[in-house]
Amino acid sequence: MRILALLKRIIHQMVRDKRALAMMMVAPLLILTLLHYLLSSNTVDPRLGVTGVDETLVSQLKDKDIIVKQYDAQANLKQVIKDDDLDGFLQFDGDHINLTLINEQPSAAKALQMQVTQAIAAENAKEQAAKITTFIQTIQSKLQGAPIKLDQTKAPAISTKFIYGNEDTTFFDQLSPILVGFFVFFFVFLISGIALLRERTTGTLDRLLATPIQRRDIVFGYLSGYGLFAIIQTLIVVFYAVKVLDIMLVGSLWNVIIINLCLALVALSLGILLSAFANSEFQMMQFIPIAIIPQVFFAGIFPVEGMPEWMQVIAKCMPMYYGGDALVSVMYKGLGLSDIGIDLLVLLGFALVFIVLNVIALKKYRKI
Amino acid sequence: MSASISIKNVSKSFGKKVVLNNISLSVEPGQIYGLIGPSGSGKTTLVKLIVGMDRPSEGLVHVLDTPVPNLNLLQEIGYMAQADALYTDLTAEENLAFFASLFKLSKKVQKERIAYAADLVNLTDHLKKRVQDYSGGMKRRLSLAVALIQDPQVLVLDEPTVGIDPELRQSIWAEIQRLKMTGKTILVTTHVMDEAEKCDRLAMVRDGEIITSGSPQELKEHYGITSLEEVFLKAGGEKK
Ligand SMILES: Nc1ncnc2c1ncn2[C@@H]1O[C@H](COP(=O)(O)OP(=O)(O)OP(=O)(O)O)[C@@H](O)[C@H]1O
Ligand SMILES: [Mg+2]
Numbered sequence: 001m002r003i004l005a006l007l008k009r010i011i012h013q014m015v016r017d018k019r020a021l022a023m024m025m026v027a028p029l030l031i032l033t034l035l036h037y038l039l040s041s042n043t044v045d046p047r048l049g050v051t052g053v054d055e056t057l058v059s060q061l062k063d064k065d066i067i068v069k070q071y072d073a074q075a076n077l078k079q080v081i082k083d084d085d086l087d088g089f090l091q092f093d094g095d096h097i098n099l100t101l102i103n104e105q106p107s108a109a110k111a112l113q114m115q116v117t118q119a120i121a122a123e124n125a126k127e128q129a130a131k132i133t134t135f136i137q138t139i140q141s142k143l144q145g146a147p148i149k150l151d152q153t154k155a156p157a158i159s160t161k162f163i164y165g166n167e168d169t170t171f172f173d174q175l176s177p178i179l180v181g182f183f184v185f186f187f188v189f190l191i192s193g194i195a196l197l198r199e200r201t202t203g204t205l206d207r208l209l210a211t212p213i214q215r216r217d218i219v220f221g222y223l224s225g226y227g228l229f230a231i232i233q234t235l236i237v238v239f240y241a242v243k244v245l246d247i248m249l250v251g252s253l254w255n256v257i258i259i260n261l262c263l264a265l266v267a268l269s270l271g272i273l274l275s276a277f278a279n280s281e282f283q284m285m286q287f288i289p290i291a292i293i294p295q296v297f298f299a300g301i302f303p304v305e306g307m308p309e310w311m312q313v314i315a316k317c318m319p320m321y322y323g324g325d326a327l328v329s330v331m332y333k334g335l336g337l338s339d340i341g342i343d344l345l346v347l348l349g350f351a352l353v354f355i356v357l358n359v360i361a362l363k364k365y366r367k368i
Numbered sequence: 369m370s371a372s373i374s375i376k377n378v379s380k381s382f383g384k385k386v387v388l389n390n391i392s393l394s395v396e397p398g399q400i401y402g403l404i405g406p407s408g409s410g411k412t413t414l415v416k417l418i419v420g421m422d423r424p425s426e427g428l429v430h431v432l433d434t435p436v437p438n439l440n441l442l443q444e445i446g447y448m449a450q451a452d453a454l455y456t457d458l459t460a461e462e463n464l465a466f467f468a469s470l471f472k473l474s475k476k477v478q479k480e481r482i483a484y485a486a487d488l489v490n491l492t493d494h495l496k497k498r499v500q501d502y503s504g505g506m507k508r509r510l511s512l513a514v515a516l517i518q519d520p521q522v523l524v525l526d527e528p529t530v531g532i533d534p535e536l537r538q539s540i541w542a543e544i545q546r547l548k549m550t551g552k553t554i555l556v557t558t559h560v561m562d563e564a565e566k567c568d569r570l571a572m573v574r575d576g577e578i579i580t581s582g583s584p585q586e587l588k589e590h591y592g593i594t595s596l597e598e599v600f601l602k603a604g605g606e607k608k
Contacts, residue, residue: 005469009455009462016457207453207514210419211470212442367423368437 006221193271250334269354299324378427405573
């Protein structure tokens with residue numbers, strides 16, 4: 001029942017600490033909203049200057065949503081591109097083709113380069129086809145007898161199917177499940193870690209340990225107290241993401257909540273554990289770049305399979321790796337509980353290890 | 369019954385630094401035992417060994433015939449730390465209620481003890497106030513109230529009257545005397561000599577060693593001086 005006493009106290013404290021409460025409940029929503037609008041905003045059509053390019057190619061480029069501007073031959077391309085705010089310049093000089101790209105944003109430049117190359121290739125193919133036709137016709141006219149019929153190859157229509165997502169899925173749809181999990185992880189880590197740290201630095205932990213409370217009761221008291229707020233936070237974040245931001249959720253909402261609760265439990269026990277190695281709030285913050293930020297990298301935003309062997313090993317030590325995988329599986333791929341079972345078990349395993357370590361770490365403050 | 373607190377040949381070092389060196393003392397039930405010594409002499413370290421927050425490097429500590437550390441024993445030890453350890457974002461009442469609920473006490477007894485302890489330190493009117501709005505003396509008094517909350521047999525008070533005005537100090541000492549009458553054993557640390565006068569027995573601590581001990585009267589007679597302050601200086605001098 002000492003756990004209950006601790007739980008009650010933490011609720012009292014938390015309800016009074018409006019800032020911490022706001023940080024836990026509102027901050028993730030703000031960041032999520034911002035990212036949502038940033039990542040799903042429309043891309044701007046690229047602007048391409050051209051010179052010596054024939055009309056058919058120009059109209060092809062225009063079909064690809066490229067804004068084409070015709071120029072006379074230009075001497076100083078760099079200046080023109082800068083002055084007229086172009087993304088690239090295409091120059092036909094006899095047989096020679098020059099494409100100059102501003103490359104302010106490599107990904108946009110690559111996309112433009114690809115579109116231009118495709119358009120030119122298509123144009124060439126058409127010309128080639130026309131030439132072959134005239135060639136055959138010429139030969140035919142020189143031959144006697146019935147004309148050989150030339151079958152026109154029709155361009156095959158490709159119909160694309162998507163196993164996960166659809167043609168409208170954006171990067172944000174794949175990213176958002178990871179972000180939801182990460183925010184839950186991050187804020188729970190911070191709040192619980194700093195709370196136990198404060199308990200230690202103000203001496204109340206010592207005072208607490210001068211009562212007959214067991215060390216594990218303290219750990220479980222903390223877990224239940226901050227766990228309660230983590231549950232509320234998880235519910236708010238998940239509902240907001242799904243209902244308000246309309247983030248893609250193919251699988252079950254309940255599974256999403258279960259995954260996030262497991263993540264919160266890991267964050268909670270990790271936060272409390274790391275706070276034992278910090279002597280001030282600032283030192284607690286220093287754990288963020290070491291213990292928290294790398295979690296994002298391995299959560300599935302960058303494909304882990306492509307990483308070097310040793311980095312894959314690191315990835316497998318990160319709770320967010322499993323959390324991210326489970327969340328993407330449910331929210332994006334629509335998989336069920338049986339597919340994320342392993343992920344959940346690993347997460348619970350992390351939590352269990354951290355909890356045991358916590359109970360041991362408290363020995364530093366009281367030997368029994 | 370044997371001694372309430374018994375310390376035998378206790379030494380404590382942190383790394384290479386020896387903080388307590390072969391200390392032995394015993395406190396009889398119903399006694400007020402004073403530990404007096406300058407800053408850094410090791411009083412708090414000794415107190416923490418008695419409560420069981422730390423283990424001695426050598427030697428044995430027994431409280432109520434039970435080897436320390438022992439969790440159940442903490443039910444019978446009321447500890448007032450030197451630094452106030454209170455939840456400043458909670459009210460005084462919530463602090464008391466929280467600590468009360470950590471002990472084996474029925475709900476009804478908890479209520480009674482909270483009222484009793486608050487009244488004892490004159491904080492009944494300020495129970496609803498948050499501790500962050502308390503003055504230093506009020507916090508000290510609340511810490512004392514927390515130490516008394518479970519009605520323990522043994523009280524260990526680390527400089528209980530620091531930052532408390534003379535009038536209240538009087539009343540706190542009066543209460544310590546009254547607690548003694550009810551059979552409680554009290555160990556106090558202090559560096560104020562006039563408080564030392566009020567103890568039944570005194571141990572003077574210096575550099576981790578007990579330089580002399582006895583009742584205030586005995587000490588004065590032994591050294592042939594009338595003030596404890598001089599006893600302290602003289603005993604310390606002889607040691608060197
Ligand atoms: N955890 C620790 N690690 C290292 N040294 C310590 C530790 N705790 C106490 N000390 C050292 O032990 C010595 C005695 O400290 P202690 O707090 O017991 O003194 P004190 O008699 O209570 O002093 P004061 O009257 O100022 O409270 C000091 O020199 C202190 O630096
Ligand atoms: Mg001290």
